[in-house]
Structures are given as C-alpha cells and as structure tokens.
Amino acid sequence: EVQLVESGGGLVQPGGSLRLSCAASGFTFDDYAMSWVRQAPGKGLEWVSSIYSNICGTYYAESVKGRFTISRDNAKNTVYLQMNSLKPEDTAVYYCNAASPSIATMWGWGQGTQVTVSS
Numbered sequence: 001e002v003q004l005v006e007s008g009g010g011l012v013q014p015g016g017s018l019r020l021s022c023a024a025s026g027f028t029f030d031d032y033a034m035s036w037v038r039q040a041p042g043k044g045l046e047w048v049s050s051i052y053s054n055i056c057g058t059y060y061a062e063s064v065k066g067r068f069t070i071s072r073d074n075a076k077n078t079v080y081l082q083m084n085s086l087k088p089e090d091t092a093v094y095y096c097n098a099a100s101p102s103i104a105t106m107w108g109w110g111q112g113t114q115v116t117v118s119s
Contacts, residue, residue: 002026002107004096009113012086020081020113022096027107030074033057033099036081038092039112046092049081050099064090086117 008020020036035050049070050059058070069082079096093112097104 004107004110006094006096006110006113009094009115011116011118013119014087014117016086016117017082017084018086018115020083020094020096020115022079022081022110024077024079024096029077032103034072034079034096035099035104036070036079036094036096038090038094038115040089040092043092045095048094051079052099083115086115088117091115091117 003025005023006020008018010018012018030053033050033052036048037045038048039045046061048061048064049068051057051070051072060068060070067083067085070080071082072079081094083090093114095109095112097109098107
C-alpha cells in the first residue's frame with residue numbers, strides 16, 4: 001500500500017521560511033518522479049514543483065521559482081520542499097505525490113500539510 005505522509009507546515013509571517021517533508025512508502029521510491037502540489041482555500045489543485053528520480057531534473061511553477069527548492073533523499077524515501085520568502089498567496093494545503101497524474105490518482109493522496117502565511 002502506497003503511503004505519503006507530509007509534514008512541516010505551520011503558521012509563518014510573510015518573508016519567512018518553512019521546510020516541508022514527504023515520507024513515502026509502499027513503492028520503489030527512486031523509480032518515480034515526485035511532485036508537490038497545493039490547494040488554496042476554495043481553489044483547485046495547483047502544481048508547485050517536480051523532481052525526477054535522478055535528482056538532476058527539477059521544475060517549478062512560475063509563482064514559486066526562485067523562492068522554493070525541491071529535493072529528495074532516495075536513501076530515506078523522502079522528498080522535501082524548502083520554501084523561502086513566503087507570501088500570503090502561498091497559503092494552502094501542500095501535498096506530495098507522483099509527478100505522473102495517472103499514477104498520483106492510482107496512489108491516492110495523503111493528508112497534506114497546512115501552510116499559512118500571515119502577519
């Protein structure tokens with residue numbers, strides 16, 4: 001059974017930083033590209049960033065480019081999202097999953113981690 005457990009969210013002031021973690025199990029982690037997506041209140045899922053299994057390929061939404069950094073530790077089956085210079089519009093529940101939408105649907109979603117950026 002695939003399990004994705006996100007953590008590291010919280011309340012932070014604008015300009016602050018957070019580091020999210022996603023512990024994965026139930027599949028061969030280093031075989032899969034992974035993504036972070038987010039869902040703001042009242043909105044749909046928004047893709048944030050992806051990282052390929054060889055770690056060399058990373059991709060970011062324009063809205064977070066230069067502020068967020070995705071990384072992974074294949075030995076720990078964990079993917080991270082370092083978020084700097086946070087803005088109120090980054091407020092959302094953040095989820096990790098497979099980069100492939102079809103695989104993500106098959107695996108299902110974890111509980112996510114809430115990030116709130118507010119003064």
